[in-house]
Amino acid sequence: xxxxxxxxxxxxxxxxxxxxxxxxxxxxxxxxxxxxxxxxxxxxxxxxxxxxxxxxxxxxxxxxxxxxxxxxxxxxxxxxxxxxxxxxxxxxxxxxxxxxxxxxxxxxxxxxxxxxxxxxxxxxxxxxxxxxxxxxxxxxxxxxxxxxxxxxxxxxxxxxxxxxxxxxxxxxxxxxxxxxxxxxxxxxxxxxxxxxxxxxxxxxxxxxxxxxxxxxxxxxxxxxxxxxxxxxxxxxxxxxxxxxxxxxxxxxxxxxxxxxxxxxxxxxxxxxxxxxxxxxxxxxxxxxxxxxxxxxxxxxxxxxxxxxxxxxxxxxxxxxxxxxxxxxxxxxxxxxxxxxxxxxxxxxxxxxxxxxxxxxxxxxxxxxxxxxxxxxxxxxxxxxxxxxxxxxxxxxxxxxxxxxxxxxxxxxxxxxxxxxxxxxxxxxxxxxxxxxxxxxxxxxxxxxxxxxxxxxxxxxxxxxxxxxxxxxxxxxxxxxxxxxxxxxxxxxxxxxxxxxxxxxxxxxxxxxxxxxxxxxxxxxxxxxxxxxxxxxxxxxxxxxxxxxxxxxxxxxxxxxxxxxxxxxxxxxxxxxxxxxxxxxxxxxxxxxxxxxxxxxxxxxxxxxxxxxxxxxxxxxxxxxxxxxxxxxxxxxxxx
Numbered sequence: 012x013x014x015x016x017x018x019x020x021x022x023x024x025x026x027x028x029x030x031x032x033x034x035x036x037x038x039x040x041x042x043x044x045x046x047x048x049x050x051x052x053x054x055x056x057x058x059x060x061x062x063x064x065x066x067x068x069x070x071x072x073x074x075x076x077x078x079x080x081x082x083x084x085x086x087x088x089x090x091x092x093x094x095x096x097x098x099x100x101x102x103x104x105x106x107x108x109x110x111x112x113x114x115x116x117x118x119x120x121x122x123x124x125x126x127x128x129x130x131x132x133x134x135x136x137x138x139x140x141x142x143x144x145x146x147x148x149x150x151x152x153x154x155x156x157x158x159x160x161x162x163x164x165x166x167x168x169x170x171x172x173x174x175x176x177x178x179x180x181x182x183x184x185x186x187x188x189x190x191x192x193x194x195x196x197x198x199x200x201x202x203x204x205x206x207x208x209x210x211x212x213x214x215x216x217x218x219x220x221x222x223x224x225x226x227x228x229x230x231x232x233x234x235x236x237x238x239x240x241x242x243x244x245x246x247x248x249x250x251x252x253x254x255x256x257x258x259x260x261x262x263x264x265x266x267x268x269x270x271x272x273x274x275x276x277x278x279x280x281x282x283x284x285x286x287x288x289x290x291x292x293x294x295x296x297x298x299x300x301x302x303x304x305x306x307x308x309x310x311x312x313x314x315x316x317x318x319x320x321x322x323x324x325x326x327x328x329x330x331x332x333x334x335x336x337x338x339x340x341x342x343x344x345x346x347x348x349x350x351x352x353x354x355x356x357x358x359x360x361x362x363x364x365x366x367x368x369x370x371x372x373x374x375x376x377x378x379x380x381x382x383x384x385x386x387x388x389x390x391x392x393x394x395x396x397x398x399x400x401x402x403x404x405x406x407x408x409x410x411x412x413x414x415x416x417x418x419x420x421x422x423x424x425x426x427x428x429x430x431x432x433x434x435x436x437x438x439x440x441x442x443x444x445x446x447x448x449x450x451x452x453x454x455x456x457x458x459x460x461x462x463x464x465x466x467x468x469x470x471x472x473x474x475x476x477x478x479x480x481x482x483x484x485x486x487x488x489x490x491x492x493x494x495x496x497x498x499x500x501x502x503x504x505x506x507x508x509x510x511x512x513x514x515x516x517x518x519x520x521x522x523x524x525x526x527x528x529x530x531x532x533x534x535x536x537x538x539x540x541x542x543x544x545x546x547x548x549x550x551x552x553x554x555x556x557x558x559x560x561x562x563x564x565x566x567x568x569x570x571x572x573x574x575x576x577x578x579x580x581x582x583x584x585x586x587x588x589x590x591x592x593x594x595x596x597x598x599x600x601x602x603x604x605x606x607x608x609x610x611x612x613x614x615x616x617x618x619x620x621x622x623x624x625x626x627x628x629x630x631x632x633x634x635x636x637x638x639x640x641x642x643x644x645x646x647x648x649x650x
Contacts, residue, residue: 036089037092037268038268038269038270038279039073039074039078039079039082039089039090039092040071040073040074040079040269040279040281040289040291040292041071041268041269041281042070042071042269042281042282042283042344042345043069043070043071043092043094043345044345045345045353045355046353047092047094047113048069048094048345048347048351048352048353049351049352049353050111050113050116051069051094051096051111051113052066052069052096052347052351052352053351054111054116054117054118055096055098055109055111055118055351056351058109058118058121059098059100059107061100063100063101064098064099064100064101064351065098065099065100065101065211065349065350066096066097066098066099066347066348066349066350066351067096067097067098067099067106067129067130067349068095068096068097068129068284068285068346068347069094069095069096069347069351070094070095070096070283070284070285071092071093071094071095071281071283072093072094072095072110074090074091074093075090075563076308076561076563076598078090079292083292091112091113091114091115092112092113092114093110093111093112093113093119094110094111094113095108095109095110096108096109096110096111097129099129099211101211104128104180104181105123106123106124106125106127106128106129106572107121107122107123107124108120108121108122108124109121109122124572127571127572127581128181128572129572130169130285130572130573137213138165138167138183138185138208138210138213139163139164139165140213141208141213141214141215142163142165142185142187142206142208142215143160143161143163144160145206145215145218147215147218148160148163148187148206148215148218151204151218151220152202154227155202155203155227155229155230156230157189157230162189162190162191163187163188163189163202164187164188164189164190164197165185165186165187165188165206166185166186166188166398166399167183167184167185167208167210167398168183168184168185168186168398169183169184169573180209181209181210181211182207182208182209182210182216183207183208183209183210184205184206184207184208185205185206185207185208186201186205187201187202187204187205187206188200188201188202189201189202189230191232191234194236194238194240194241195234195236196234196235196236196237196238196423196617198235198399198423198424198426198441198616198617199231199233199234199235199236199426199441199616199617200230200231200232200441201231201426201427201428201441202230202428203220203221203227203228203428204218204219204220204221205218205219206218206219207219221428228428231428231441235616235617236617237617237618256336256338258338258364261338262338262340262363262364263364263387264340264362264364264389266340266362269281269342271362271389271391273364273389273408274389274408274410275295275296275297275298275410275412275638275641276293276294276295276296276389276408276412277292277293277294277295277296277303278290278291278292278293278294279291279292280342280360280362280391282342282344282359282360282393284346284347285567286311286312286313286453286566287311287312287393287395287404288311288312288360288391288392288393288404288406289309289310289311290307290309290310290311290391290406291307291308291309291310292305292308292309293305293306293307293308293310293414294306295412295638297634297638298638298640298641299634299635299636299638300635304459304633305457305458305459305460306412306414306456306457306458306530307414307454307455307456307457308455308456308457309453309455310406310414310416310452310453310454310455311452311453311566312404312416312450312451312452312453313451313452313453313551313566313567313568313569313602314450314451314551314552314567314568314569315402315448315449315450315451316447316449316549316552316569317400317446317447317448317449336363338363338364339361339362339363340361340362340363341357341358341359341360341361341362342358342359342360342362343355343356343357343358343359343360344356344359344360359393360391360392360393361390361391361392361393362389362390362391362392363389363390364387364388364389364390365387365388365390365407366385366386366387367385367386367387367388367409367410368385368386369383369384369385369386370384370385370386370409370410370411370639370642371383371384371637371639371640372384382644383644383645384639384642384643384644384645385642385645386409386410386411386639386642387409387410388407388408388409388410388415389407389408390405390406390407391405391406391407392404392405392406396422398425399422399423399424399425400420400421400422400423400424400425401420401421401422402418402419402420402448403418403419403420403421403621404416404417404418405417405418405419410639410642411629411630411637411638411639412629412630412633412634412638412639413627413628413629413630414530414627414628415625415626415627415628416452416625416626417623417624417625418448418450418606418623418624418625419621419622419623420448420607420619420621420622420623420624421618421619421620421621421622422618422619423616423617423618423619424443424611424615424616424619425443425444425446426441426442426443426616427441427442427443427444428441428442437611437612437613437615437616441616442611443611443615443616444611445608445609445610445611446608446609447538447540447541447606447607447608447609448606448607448609448624449538449540449552449604449605449606450604450605450606450624451551451552451568451569451602451603451604452602452603452604452605452626453566453568453600453601453602454514454532454600454601454602454603454628455561455600455601456514456530456599456600456601458514458515458516458519458528458529458530458633459516459519459528460516460518460519461597461598462516462517462518462596462597462598463514463515463516463596463597463598463599464493464494464514464515464516464517464527464594464595464596464597464599465493465494465500465512465513465514465515465556465558465594465599465601466491466492466493466494466512466513466515466529467491467492467493467494467502467510467511467512468489468490468491468510468511468512468513468531469489469490469492469505469508469509469510470487470488470489470490470508470509471487471488471489471490471508472487472488490508491513493595494558494594494595495593495594495595496591496592496593496594496595497557497558497559497560497587497588497590497591497592497594498588498589498591500556500557500558500559500588500594501553501554501556501557501588502554502555502556503537503539503554503555504534504535504537504555506535511531511532511533511534512531512532512534512556512601513527513529513530513531513532513631514529514530514531514532514599514601514628515527515528515529516528516529517595517596518596521632521633521634521635522635523635524632526632527632528632528633529630529631529632529633530628530629530630530631530633531628531629531630531631532556532601532603532626532627532628533626533627533628533629534555534556534603534604534605534626534627536605536606536607536624536625536626537555537604537605537606538606538607538608539553540552540553541608549569550569550583550584550585551568551569551583551584551585551602551604552604552606554604555603555604555605556601556602556603556604557584557587557588557601557602558594558599558600558601558602559584559587559588559592559594559599559600559602560592560593560594560597560598560599560600561597561598561599561600565587565600568583568584568587568602569583569584570582570583584602603626605624605625605626606624607622607624609622
């Protein structure tokens, strides 16, 4: 079906048209199309009998595990396409959940949810208009000498529980900044107040001013600009020669819709409003067993948290040449506006290949022969902007079957004002707080099938211990601790023992090593959560690893509703683990937490060089030999 897209200035599209039909024969894991979003919104409005609805999300409700397994095994019928929506009745605070069967075109379930508030977007255009005309905001700005309110800008942040204004209405916090010109870096000029706002009505509930000795902090006026129009004379273009990335015969990956085949790997790439990229049904062709083997049912970023930043964020359009280089393939993402119209983010997902250095190499010392092959990786990426900060997520696979998630963090630090008596800050008159960036990687494994377990690996170097006889005091031992129940799996990372974890299939033994096939988790980027978690919501970040038995619809370890939610029945990973169910030789899910502790430097302003954190999963006794020996050597020299 060909549709007319209305392209927005930010590279996105709104599609308000109403379709006649909904596309058929989509892959069960394909994200909702724009037409399906329109049909879903119309059915929900008809069911509710109200036009005054706000749509917080409309997204694919993935089929249950048994439904998808039947489809993968060749069942004649595809699972029904279903859409899940969080709906708000404007002005009432009522939140409802709806499931729509798109094949039957009917509401399958409708449930009112109490004492919760969904994550609101950070669109601030209407809020800025309301704030600039608010008498209290105008007053505090004039006290600073600001007469032109069009130079005042606001970043909207999601808020936690704020009981001073009651718990029955949504709240957001807006942080104000000043611009000396239209393109000026506003983060160099923070103002010394903040406002609390109702995101549905844009009502300014409170204006909070920070005073020191009953005095206001002056506006920092030093300019820290990074845009090209300010730095053209500063650039040294002659110092760097062009680097060209060229694949003269095209890419090595093949796409059919959202399904990708690359080297020995096959997978499905999806997208939703909360997790972003979702990788599903990841399989690999084993060159030795001449069979297709399963690796992962599903991989996604389940949660992001920073002590001072918003838990919600917005994917944005990728730019060729900086976000992605060389021959690329892109996928659009469909989300929804509050009015129920589909909103298309063009080029939200980038798929490309990169050189990855050495794959294997050896020089024979006797005849000086060299065998060397180059590795490459398939990269599936997206970028996310959260107010001042930017996250780039890179899901990559290399030719030996290794999976790696790397998060690159950049943007401009969240800064605040300083009073004269405050300690000096890295950025002069403005300061950035110490904080953390933490991520939760949800891994739904399928190591040779659905029955998996997790084993912890630690190195013991203690001479004379039960693991190392005295006469072998120079031989470290690998201590394996199997996790039998969910509570046993709550593990921290330990540098002293080089801790790793194996996801194993106890019933599938490697024919050479006679050990269970496995993929090993390497997670060396786990700082403990330094701030005290607020309730149960940040509890997932207390540990580097959790393992729970799989349950349909159990996706978000911090809870389905985050901001300002105070429903005692809202479940998190702490509740799932408290059941203490068996995770031995069964269908399991692993949650791997990682991130960085951020302490600002002068070099981070006005725009921050990338910092990164990553998690890697590598085959461990999964293959009989190096699975990439099929890659021909790039050099072979004899003398």
